[in-house]
Amino acid sequence: MAGLNDILSQAEIDKLMKELISGGGDETTEESRDEVKTYDFKTANRFTxxxxxxxxxxxxxxxxxxxxxxxxxxxxxxxxxxxxxxxxxxxxxxxxxxxxxxxxxxxxxxxxxxxxxxxxxxxxxxxxxxxxxxxxxxxxxxxxxxxxxxxxxxxxxxxxxxxxxxxxxxxxxxxxxxxxxxxxxxxxxxxxxxxxxxxxxxxxxxxxxxxxxxxxxxxxxxxxxxxxxxxxxxxTANPNRKVTTNPAGIKNSIKSSEIAVSAIFNPTEASLTDIVNLHVGDVIQLQHAVDEPIIVKYQHISKFYGTLGKYRNNVAVKIKDVIRGDEEYEQFISGGN
CATH class of the missing domain: 3.40.1550.10 (CheC-like)
Structure with a gap:
């Protein structure tokens, strides 16, 4: 639908009618024919x-x-x-x-x-x-x-x-x-x-x-x-790319990976004065009861409860229980610092 600016006034309509009656419209047609340019197919765009x-x-x-x-x-x-x-x-x-x-x-x-x-x-x-x-x-x-x-x-x-x-x-x-x-x-x-x-x-x-x-x-x-x-x-991802998997190789790589295992006592707090006055031979009393289990961690994640002991002239930890669910989260929050 034409816009408001495309509506002709009565004066413009009368002018067009006079041109058609007098044959003035033929000149306009001839002028428009002169403006037509020959299309050169060599200039056609080849790239979209x-x-x-x-x-x-x-x-x-x-x-x-x-x-x-x-x-x-x-x-x-x-x-x-x-x-x-x-x-x-x-x-x-x-x-x-x-x-x-x-x-x-x-x-x-x-x-x-x-x-x-x-x-x-x-x-x-x-x-x-x-x-x-x-x-x-x-x-x-x-x-x-x-x-x-x-x-x-x-x-x-x-x-x-x-x-x-x-x-x-x-x-x-x-x-x-x-x-x-x-x-x-x-x-x-x-x-x-x-x-x-x-x-x-x-x-x-x-x-x-x-x-x-x-x-x-x-x-x-x-x-x-x-x-x-x-x-x-x-x-997007390349559809022609072939993704190869090797589950056995990945599993072997994971098995041979080394991680740090640590046994952690409860943290012990001391005043700055006590720390400054420490000397060789002093005994530090830990805030960890003798019968209280030790936390065994893989990297920074708490996984087991254990007890301290001795095995073949080395200090050892015996696994007593597994830390699961909420306990694992609480141990991570409290012992991860």
């Missing part, structure tokens, strides 16, 4: 919203792992967050990459094809500076990366890939290998220019500096695993 949500969860986890790794390696406060996830053609991604830039070509099993990790020069030089002991970004205007700088970045990237595999682990098992590191898209074309890709952009903050990294995920690499790209697999 559910798949994008799942990838967003994966890279949010990756951002958390990456920030922890960089914080420990660079000795600086670090933060990594996902800024955007966009679907585009590889040609559009290619045109968006600045120069110079660090481009890591990554082969991830079981993906069918390579993916690209792009690191802007700002974040790259910030990492290089701090790895070498500096605290500020290296001036990067008008200069290319040296072989030594690329070797430092490559070493960091290998650990970054471990974090990436860990982020994917809730959804599927992956193994990433760094194929090569480039500084130009001229040598980094991994798919056809019209191939749809997913570009995941993240902001990395190191100390007071920040920069961007981006992942290029081609559709053809992820296509065989699109059914696994679901948030349900992340927040």
């Amino acid at each position: 919203k559910e798949q994008i949500r799942a990838i967003n969860v994966v890279f949010r986890t990756f951002g958390h792992l990456l920030s922890n790794y960089l914080m420990g390696t660079l000795r600086a406060t670090c933060d990594a967050e996902v800024l955007s996830i966009e679907e585009m053609s590889f040609n559009e991604f290619n045109n968006s990459v600045p120069s110079p830039v660090v481009l890591a070509i990554i082969n991830t099993t079981p993906f069918e094809g390579s993916i690209i990790l792009e690191m802007t020069k700002e974040i790259s030089y910030s990492i290089i500076s701090r790895v070498l002991g500096g605290t500020k970004e290296i001036p990067s205007e008008g200069r290319q990366f040296t072989e030594i700088e690329l070797a430092i970045v490559e070493r960091v990237l290998w650990q970054v890939l471990k974090n990436l595999d860990e982020a994917w682990s809730k959804m599927m098992s992956t193994s990433s290998v760094l194929d090569k590191v480039e500084t130009s898209m001229q040598f980094s074309q991994i798919v056809d220019m019209n191939e749809p890709v997913l570009m995941v952009t993240m902001n990395i903050s190191i100390g007071g500096e920040s920069g961007l990294i981006a992942f290029c995920l081609p559709h053809q690499a992820l296509e065989p695993f699109t059914k696994k790209l679901s948030t349900r697999l992340i927040y």
